[in-house]
Amino acid sequence: MKNRDFIITSLQPWDIEIGSTIKNTALEISKNNRVLYINTPMDYSTRLRGNKNKAWTRRMDVIKKQASPIRQINEHMWIADCPFCVLPVGGLPTTCLFDWINRINNRKIADYIRQITTQLNFNNYIHLIDTDIYRSQYLKEYLTPSLSIYYCRDFVIGESYWKKNGVRLEPLLAAKSDIVLANSTHFAERFRQYNRHTFSIETGVNLALYDGRKKWLIPEDIKPIPHPIIGYVGTVNSTRLDSDLLLQIAEERPVYSFVFTGPEDEVFSQHPIHRLPNVYFLGKKPVETLPAYINSYDVCINPQMVNDITNGNYPLKIDEYLAMGKPIVATSTHTMRDIFAAHTYLPANKDEYLQALDKALKEINDPIKKEERICFAETHSWGHSVQKIYNIIEQFQKKTL
CATH class of the missing domain: 3.40.50.11010 (Rossmann fold)
Structure with missing residues (x-):
């Protein structure tokens, strides 16, 4: 047209x-x-x-x-x-x-x-x-x-x-x-x-910005954080993200670093998860820097609660994660199952999340899977x-x- x-x-x-x-x-x-x-x-x-x-x-x-x-x-x-x-x-x-x-x-x-x-x-x-x-x-x-x-x-x-x-x-x-x-x-x-x-x-997804084949510099505030890094990019919103689930996962995987890049709402900023030594909140970043943060993660997550607001929502960040070639663990919702099931892990509870994170970490050096994710993102x-x-x-x- x-x-x-x-x-x-x-x-x-x-x-x-x-x-x-x-x-x-x-x-x-x-x-x-x-x-x-x-x-x-x-x-x-x-x-x-x-x-x-x-x-x-x-x-x-x-x-x-x-x-x-x-x-x-x-x-x-x-x-x-x-x-x-x-x-x-x-x-x-x-x-x-x-x-x-x-x-x-x-x-x-x-x-x-x-x-x-x-x-x-x-x-x-x-x-x-x-x-x-x-x-x-x-x-x-x-x-x-x-x-x-x-x-x-x-x-x-x-x-x-x-x-x-x-x-x-x-x-x-x-x-x-x-x-x-x-x-x-x-x-x-x-x-x-x-x-x-x-x-x-x-x-x-903005493929010119989110380019998983490009060499990215590691952001300065990521450098001191020990790997493996489980990362999230976006607004840290208590009406959409399952903070209690995240607390349990982070407690049971103390050797994993959980990193959140994005602004928090007031409820989330007061959550007990802030007291854990392996959880890092980096705050809001300019949009053009977000691919560098995603590139620094080993596994990307989208730990949503399942409700009327999230179940049918199309999470743009999943395409961004895929375009960067990253393994993904995201809560099983209608949209995730409908569109992204072939390229993501979709747990429904804490135990499944832990298993999915462990499996996803084994894929971080797999160039074939990385290219498959990028190619799928290019169709979006x-x-x-x-x-x-x-x-x-x-x-x-x-x-x-």
């Missing part, structure tokens, strides 16, 4: 400081099409809380007219920051009041999008909604795009903020969209009851992922002509 216009509305601001499926998807689309990425506006309560991260600071600069609301990222892609705040809806007491205020917010966002599309001369555009259940709920009605796509890549309605109204509104958004995309067969099964034009797609490039989206769009349009 070439020379089309795409508008993307997403929960994730462009300036988020971690790897992002939707950002990589947008950049891939922009290689052959024009893309306008709308940074979702902050609400007044978020403004008052003052998160002060990079995304918050950027949006505040735009609101205060200290920065232009439009940035051109490459020849075919623009980022638009909303120069206003919207009304907070999360704590509203009734459904009627929520829907009324949410419509006001949607109309304000739609008016701004129309202003920018006129300025950039976007026409006949495809609107891709990235899990933006509230602030994109009525945009199909207000913007009338040529095609409306809802893309679910996480079980956000399992989070407390979304449970009250997201459970009600996500099916409505899926039903009114022309196409629904899901990044796992598990999610796709759920959405087909609302929209028969539902398709599962696999996300991708962003180019392949976006081509699947193009194919789905083209097939849908042929059927509806």
